[in-house]
Amino acid sequence: MENTILLGHGSGGRLTHELIKELFVTHFDNPLLHEQGDSAILPGCNEAMAYTTDSYVVDPIFFPGGNIGKLAICGTVNDLAVSGAQPLYLSAGFIIEEGFPFDDLKKIVITMAGEAQKAGVRIVTGDTKVVNKGQCDKIFINTAGLGFLPEKFRDITSGKRVCAGDRIIINGTIADHGMAVMAVRNFASFTTDIISDCAPLNSLIKSVLDAGIDVKFMRDATRGGLATVLCELAESHNMSVHIYEEAVPINENVRGMCELLGFDPFYVANEGKVVMVVADNDAERALAVIKQNEFGKQAAIIGEINELHNGKAVLNTVVGGSRIIDMLAGEQLPRIC
Amino acid sequence: MKYIDEYRDKKLVEKLQAQIKTASTKQVTLMEVCGGHTWAIQKFGIPSLLPDNIRLVSGPGCPVCVTSRSYIDRAVAMSRLKDVIITTYGDLMRVPGSTSTLMLEKSKGADVRMVYSVLDALKIAQELPSKNVIFLGIGFETTAPASAAGIINAQREKINNFFVLSSHKIMHPAMAALIEEGVAINGYIAPGHVSVITGAKIYSGIPEKYGVGCVISGFEPVDILQSVLMLVRQIEKNDCKVEIQYKRVVNYEGNVKAQELMHEVFTLRDDWWRGLGTLPCSGLGISSKYSSFDAEQMFDVQVEPTREDKGCICGLILKGLKKPTDCKLFGTACTTANPVGACMVSHEGACNAYFRFSK
Known part of the structure; x- marks a missing residue:
């Protein structure tokens, strides 16, 4: 029945995965693409390079805690950082709708410059296209990022060294970004103080790697939420991922809004959250290091890898x-009653 | 979180678990009627907390699931009309009609918008007077009063481009019909939100006529386990009756104001339920007094002939006769990404809940 692209194809869940696997990877077929990490890892002269790209189409473009420009920098920086790479250079491509206020564009660009500086990356190339009114929604931004990947972190993106006994850590509360955007987009009638968690995570990740902690897997839990990362982890290496619901940090206001609207916070987007799998004997130390960073104050060990349900992510409620955590099928739609 | 965490207290849950185990000696099948209960039961992993002799089956109380294909087909046909905006609660967008879904129509350019309340639909109508805004009124006594209020507001504010396509149903005829059909149920975990509106009184005929107890339950784990315990005790003592576990919001008479609103705007009609067929006086049509707001009356559309999928056993699942895993399409041809039957679409549908949480 589905011979057109649906919104669900962009949700980051099951439909997105099928689209990537069956169309893009099939036709763009090459070994570098096959790893399907957050960044592609390219062979370099001395060190390998990590290369990633992402497009940003958030609506509204200004939201509590950030704007589309902040997302465009942090998202791409984070994709590099979770691959174990040190982000260095970004490109920025803008598609702008005719009639877009210049002041808004300026605000976005100034934000991008500030975030790039904070993250220690340089925007070194770019492109601008303006399209007729109605042909895009205000502004879309694409950024691509490049960084160097030390050989010793080469396997983080694939997670192939993950094994039973390893522990799973997240650097803070889940679902803040998704609910912050949702609140301003759909519910003008009620006010919340929910703020997006959008943040560059490269300094946090660097501090963990510099501490010599044995990080075996990292991924940023963006679209599709924490649940999607856990499913990817379980499915990609046929591992058993076990999560303790009560250990997963969530802000009360976010939880309240999710309860009210029937959203499962496990599937709601984050923009400043990294899921790390570390060796058991490094877990407490990793947690302590993460907590020292401004974006890791509420970090927690939320689960472990075991051998009970291979290929599945299981939640202890x-x-x-106990129940299975599955990937989101389409868009997360609110329930009726 | 206040008013939630108390009902998810692990110690209380363990206590109830132990009490259920002690109290229950017989093999019993309890049906949770409401889709909200099905969702909560799967979400918290309740079946893994119950002894083997207690079986929970899901009933016909997910509004999306019992809605007929022909209703979706009609909504799809209306979405193709010029200057029409379809407004709907989210879940309904993905429900398969005979050859299309509202989501598919949206991707082809139809103006289909998700709303959280009928008042949102009304606001759209007010803001866009040149468009005809059709609200898809589905659900039981929980959502019907809101649709009624929407129509009354529209009349008062003289908004004449607002319409409701009603598929509203009332709950208790289906509960009686299931027993009439011979479905073996020892007790009903009766719907919570519906009962807030109707009151407990609507269930009194069920223990009297069929000897099956009804406990109106809340939606948190402690609520559900306490309701199971109350039903088990009724069954063990052979003393079936209507009881309210969800006392913090449900009483015997219900919300009289909401009932009056429903009676003002709707009239009872025979209605078709997936799995149960046509049940007399189980649906809510818009009464002639408000026919100018009735999309069915106001928009003459050609609705395609209804086509049901072969092999889908949603009907039997809704009657509690089969489990989702008994269906040969389950998890293969029918998944949450590509649902065949309505029970796989809604989060409240039994197949969806099984697929997501326990496959």
């Missing part, structure tokens, strides 16, 4: 029950 707050009341002691």
Whole structure:
């Protein structure tokens, strides 16, 4: 029935994965693409390079805690950082709708410059296209990023060294970004103080790697939320991922909004959250290092890898029950009653 | 979080678990009627907390699931009309009609918008007077009063480009019909939100006529386990009756104001339920007094002939006769990404809940 692209194809869940696997990877077929990490790892002269790209189409373009420009820098920086790479250079491509206020563009660009400086990356090339009114929604931004990847971190993106006993850490509360955007987009009638978690994570990640912690896997939990990362981890290496619901940090206001609207916070987008799998004996030390960073104050160990349900992510619920965590099928739609 | 965490207390859950185990000696099948309960039961992993002799089956209380294909087909046909905006609660967008879905129509250019309340739809109508805004009124007594209020507001504010396509249904005829059909149920975990509106009184006929107890339950794990315990005790003592576990919001008479609104705007009609067929006086049509707001009356559309998918056993699942895993399409041809039957679409649908949480 589906011979057209649906919004669900962009949700980051099951439909997105099928689209990538069955169309893009099939036709663009090459070994570098096959790894399917957050960045492609390219062979270099001395060190390998990590290369990534992402497009940003958020609506509204200004939201509590950031704007589309901040997302465009942080998102791409984070994709490099979670691959174990040190982000260095970015490109920035703008598609702008005719009639877009110049002041808004300026605000976005100034934000981008500030975030790039904070993250220690330089925007070294770019492109601008303006399209007729109605042909894009205000402004779309694409950024690509390049960084160097030390050989010793080469396997982080694939997660191939993950094994039973390893622990799973997240650097803070989940679902803030998605609910912050949702609140301003759809619910003008009620006010919340939810703020997007959008942040560059490269300094946090660098501090963990510099501390010599054995990080075996990292991914930023963006679209599709924490649940999607956990499913990818479980499915890609047939591992058993076990999560303790009560250990997963979530802000009360976010939880309240999710309860009210029938959203599962595990599937709601984040823009400043990294999921790390570390060796068991490094877990407490990793947590301590992460907590020292401004973006890791509420970090927590949320689960472990075991051998109970290979290929599946299982959640121990707050009341002691257990259930499977699956990838989101389409868009997360609110329930009726 | 206040008013939630108390009902997810692990110690209380363990206590209830132990009490259920002690109290229950017989093999029992309890049906949770409401889709909200199905979702909560799967989300918290309740089945893994119950002894083997207690079986929970899902009933016909997911509004998306029992809605007929012909209703979706009609909504799809209306979405193709010029200057029409379809407004709907989210879940309904993905429900397969005979050959299309509202989401597919949206991707082809139809103006289909998700709303959280009928008042949002009304606002769209007010803001866009040159468009005809059709609100898809689905759900039981929980959502029907809101649709009624929408129509009354539209009349008062003289908004004449707002319409409701009603598929509203009332709950208790389906609960009686299931037992009439011979579905073996020892007790009903009766719907919580519906009962806030109707009151507990609507279930009184079920224990009297069929000897099946009804406990109106809340939606948190402690609520559900306490309701299971109350039903188990009824069954063990052979003393079936209507009881309210969800006392913090449900009483015997219900929300009289909301009931009056429903009676003002809707009239009872025979209605078709997936799995149960046509049940007398189980649906809510818009009464002639408000026919100018009735999309069915106001928009003459050609609706395609209804085509049901072969092999889909949603009907049997909704009657609690089969489990989702008994269906040969489950997890293969029918998944949450590509649902065949309505039970796979809604988060409240039994197949969706099974697929996501326990496959």
